[in-house]
Amino acid sequence: MVFNNRPAIQTGAAEDNVISVDNLRYRYGKTVAVDNINFTVKKGEVFSFLGPNGAGKTTTINLLTTLLPIQEGRVSISGFDVEKQPDDVRRSIGIVFQNPTVDWNLTAWESLEFHGRIYSITKEVRRNRIEELLRVVELSEKRNTLVKHLSGGMKRRLEIARGLLTRPVVLFLDEPTMGLDPTSRMKTWDYVKKINEEGVTIFLTTHYMDEADRLSDTICILDRGKIIANGSSESLKSALGMDMIYLETDDDVKSTQIIEAMGVASVVRSSAEGLIVSLKDGSQCMPKLLERIREEDIEIKNVNLNKPTLDDVFIYFTGRGLREESNETPKADNKGRGGNFP
Amino acid sequence: MRTEFLTIFWRDMLKFFRIRSMLFTSLVQPAIWLALYGLSMSSNFELLTSGAAPPPGVLAVNYLTFMAAGVVSLTILFTCLYSGITLQFDKEFGLMKEMVASPLPRSHILIGLSLSGVTKSLIQSIVIFLFGYVLGVRFFEGFTLASTVLSILGIFLFVVLLAFGLLFLSSMIALKLESHEGLQGVITLLSLPLFFASNALYPITSLPVVIRMASYVNPLSHFINGFRYFSLGSDFYAFGMHYIFSSYDILISLAFLIGFDVITYLLALRTIKKTKIV
Numbered sequence: 001m002v003f004n005n006r007p008a009i010q011t012g013a014a015e016d017n018v019i020s021v022d023n024l025r026y027r028y029g030k031t032v033a034v035d036n037i038n039f040t041v042k043k044g045e046v047f048s049f050l051g052p053n054g055a056g057k058t059t060t061i062n063l064l065t066t067l068l069p070i071q072e073g074r075v076s077i078s079g080f081d082v083e084k085q086p087d088d089v090r091r092s093i094g095i096v097f098q099n100p101t102v103d104w105n106l107t108a109w110e111s112l113e114f115h116g117r118i119y120s121i122t123k124e125v126r127r128n129r130i131e132e133l134l135r136v137v138e139l140s141e142k143r144n145t146l147v148k149h150l151s152g153g154m155k156r157r158l159e160i161a162r163g164l165l166t167r168p169v170v171l172f173l174d175e176p177t178m179g180l181d182p183t184s185r186m187k188t189w190d191y192v193k194k195i196n197e198e199g200v201t202i203f204l205t206t207h208y209m210d211e212a213d214r215l216s217d218t219i220c221i222l223d224r225g226k227i228i229a230n231g232s233s234e235s236l237k238s239a240l241g242m243d244m245i246y247l248e249t250d251d252d253v254k255s256t257q258i259i260e261a262m263g264v265a266s267v268v269r270s271s272a273e274g275l276i277v278s279l280k281d282g283s284q285c286m287p288k289l290l291e292r293i294r295e296e297d298i299e300i301k302n303v304n305l306n307k308p309t310l311d312d313v314f315i316y317f318t319g320r321g322l323r324e325e326s327n328e329t330p331k332a333d334n335k336g337r338g339g340n341f342p
Numbered sequence: 343m344r345t346e347f348l349t350i351f352w353r354d355m356l357k358f359f360r361i362r363s364m365l366f367t368s369l370v371q372p373a374i375w376l377a378l379y380g381l382s383m384s385s386n387f388e389l390l391t392s393g394a395a396p397p398p399g400v401l402a403v404n405y406l407t408f409m410a411a412g413v414v415s416l417t418i419l420f421t422c423l424y425s426g427i428t429l430q431f432d433k434e435f436g437l438m439k440e441m442v443a444s445p446l447p448r449s450h451i452l453i454g455l456s457l458s459g460v461t462k463s464l465i466q467s468i469v470i471f472l473f474g475y476v477l478g479v480r481f482f483e484g485f486t487l488a489s490t491v492l493s494i495l496g497i498f499l500f501v502v503l504l505a506f507g508l509l510f511l512s513s514m515i516a517l518k519l520e521s522h523e524g525l526q527g528v529i530t531l532l533s534l535p536l537f538f539a540s541n542a543l544y545p546i547t548s549l550p551v552v553i554r555m556a557s558y559v560n561p562l563s564h565f566i567n568g569f570r571y572f573s574l575g576s577d578f579y580a581f582g583m584h585y586i587f588s589s590y591d592i593l594i595s596l597a598f599l600i601g602f603d604v605i606t607y608l609l610a611l612r613t614i615k616k617t618k619i620v
Contacts, residue, residue, distance in 0.1 A: 062620045065443055066443065067439065067442065067443055067618075067619065067620045068618065068620055087445040090443060090444055090445045091445055095443055097436060097439055097440075099436050100436065101435075101436035101437055101439050101440050102437075102440075103353070103357075103437055105356075105357045105360055105361060106353065106356065106357070110353075110356065114349060114352075114353050115440065115444075117346065117349035117352075118346055118349050118350075118440075118441060118444045118446045119444055119445065119446075120344070120346060120445075162440075
């Protein structure tokens with residue numbers, strides 16, 4: 001199955017774009033990490049970059065946040081050109097990096113104070129905001145605790161607070177819940193939503209389907225440096241245009257032939273665990289489909305009708321699931337990844 | 343003038359006083375040098391040079407006092423050269439990312455960190471002064487109160503100048519080398535000739551010509567000239583040698599150290615601007 005050639009779905013370009021990226025390309029030596037991507041982020045939305053490790057998500061964030069030099073293409077954030085006005089861009093954004101970047105030997109309060117001072121925020125404003133943000137992320141009690149004594153979730157919340165200290169137009173969150181336990185993840189999501197409701201545009205990267213699905217207004221699927229799909233979560237799902245049936249029979253090969261012959265549905269994936277069938281109006285068509293299979297004396301062991309998940313979307317567009325990242329060296333910090341894959 | 347570098351300085355000093363082991367070792371190490379090396383060598387050197395009598399009217403300086411300048415320079419040398427490791431760790435553990443993603447100019451990172459290195463060097467120098475006095479180091483003999491105060495300021499100026507240059511040098515090397523092991527090797531390699539091809543422990547007049555030439559372009563020698571001028575005076579007798587410094591000599595040493603700082607700063611700044619930190 002080759003789905004890689006499908007055209008990407010574009011969101012309509014609006015005037016109130018906070019981020020616009022044109023023909024962005026980045027190479028590390030001969031390896032192309034970001035391959036000619038184009039997208040826009042509207043003011044006030046939650047925009048997600050979804051893709052496996054090594055898809056180019058972090059490289060893109062590094063380019064957008066001025067950490068890497070622009071080699072080819074144009075990026076504008078909040079009306080400023082990233083290449084020509086890096087300092088203006090830096091003042092307009094907040095960043096929560098993928099790996100923790102808070103100093104372990106400072107207290108929570110000192111970390112925020114340090115950040116506010118390097119952004120030249122005046123003392124009074126700085127002190128007020130720190131108090132407010134510590135309250136928002138529920139760390140007021142921990143203000144004098146050294147960062148190294150905070151839990152993983154608290155550290156992440158502290159970094160989110162830090163990213164917001166400068167009142168950014170856009171907050172970048174690179175894999176914000178990686179390595180967190182389920183409770184801390186949910187809490188982090190709540191903060192992200194709350195921040196977004198206050199009007200901050202959020203740009204996040206993730207390889208968790210549920211995270212992108214729950215938080216985002218727009219999702220961009222990135223694979224091997226290219227955007228393979230771009231749209232709202234709903235529109236991506238309807239790009240499949242269909243429902244998904246998970247089917248287990250005692251003769252999958254023959255079942256596949258029958259289904260394909262009917263012309264209303266197609267088998268998206270066939271594996272030892274059964275078939276994944278995509279079709280329009282699943283609830284109406286499924287009885288007919290199952291009937292046809294049974295007519296051929298094939299026993300149906302298990303059947304399940306679902307709305308497609310983003311994982312299905314990913315399989316649909318790339319022909320492979322996220323689990324099938326090939327030739328990738330496992331990262332040391334991937335302990336938080338389980339549970340969200342098919 | 344933008345003063346954000348003070349924030350970098352503030353953070354680093356906070357950590358210096360907070361991490362007790364760091365504070366303790368950095369203060370005790372120079373004292374041990376002075377106590378072990380200073381006392382044992384001075385008893386030997388006094389014996390060797392006891393035959394030579396100082397010219398009449400010239401201040402005779404014991405070896406411990408003579409080499410105290412060497413211990414100060416050695417302490418500054420090691421503290422400052424190794425401080426580049428902080429930069430490497432900050433880069434590796436992502437702390438630098440927060441700074442380079444902010445509008446803070448990179449020169450402020452360099453200056454802020456160096457300023458804290460300089461402060462540590464000053465604190466260490468004071469510790470050596472006080473501990474040295476207990477052991478029998480005698481500075482400012484025959485000085486009036488006013489000239490003592492001026493001399494202390496002069497010494498501080500030279501400490502600051504030497505420390506800055508070495509810190510910039512270390513920052514540059516640390517950023518160019520990716521590995522901590524590599525950095526340690528280079529620092530060891532660098533600190534040996536810097537220390538021994540200098541007038542820290544012995545006079546240079548009798549050294550082999552190549553080493554003597556090297557010591558003339560060694561910032562450590564110029565620091566020590568200044569240090570001895572301010573702590574012992576322009577005319578003293580030590581190590582069987584009659585030392586006479588003119589103001590002219592000291593100005594040359596001062597100019598040399600300023601030049602050293604300017605060059606190392608420019609090199610370090612170029613390196614930190616070019617370094618990719620992601």
